[in-house]
Amino acid sequence: MTTLRERLARxxxxxxxxxxxxxxxxxxAHARGHDPQAEVMTRRAFERARTDAREADPREGFRCC
Incomplete structure (x- = not known):
């Protein structure tokens, strides 16, 4: 039987x-795995780059908001 803590973790x-x-x-994890000394983007920069890439992709189609 799983505990409540395990269920919440899942x-x-x-x-x-x-x-x-x-x-x-x-x-x-990927960046550190390939080069432990590599500079990684901050979460904010990562999310901005991810959003920009998503919006630049013509296959994405319509956005809801």
């Missing part, structure tokens, strides 16, 4: 993945 994991919040963590 829910948190899925919410972070679904919302895209975990993308920055994956980026940092």
């Amino acid at each position: 829910v948190r994991h899925y919410v972070r993945e679904f919302s895209g919040e975990a993308a920055y963590d994956r980026y940092v």
